[in-house]
Amino acid sequence: MPVNEGLTIGALASRTGLAVSAIRYYERQGLIKPWRNAGGQRRFARADLRRLSFVMIAQQFGYTLPQIREQLDQLPQGRTPTKGDWTKISGGFRESLDARIATLTKLRDNLDGCIGCGCLSLEACALYNPLDAAAVGGQGPRYLMGDKPMQAHR
Helix, strand or coil, X not given: XXXXXXXXXXXXXXXXXXXXXXXXXXXXXXXXXXXECCCCCEEECCHHHHHHHHHHHHHHCCCCHHHHHHHHCCCCCCCCCCHHHHHHHHHHHHHHHHHXXXXXXXXXXXXXXXXXXXXXCCCCCCCCCXXXXXXXXXXXXXXXXXXXXXXXCC
């Protein structure tokens, strides 16, 4: 495997702020792939520092470990990712982040209107959902999930 000695799991934990148990969990999830030295100890590439940092940041954005692994699988093993590598991987998240931002903005804007009228009920709301017309579209928050209201609000 790698010619250099690599990082111990303790050194990786110290540098990332993660618990050793978390690093072992991420290893089991296939997010990092250490090798064993002659003494059987795990050794990690320096690139794993960036991989684990990416995992921690992506989790803060609400991504699942399978989604994160899918993105990390695009990065090279055994070498530090380049700026181009990270640019490519960030493109994979950009579209979904933009969609989340749009959804949250719509939620915030529509929630302000609902709180203003006081009803907080699509079933009773004469502005957004007269006669519970939204029920034909299925269950759930139809208008916040992209459906257009039957009648314009305000």
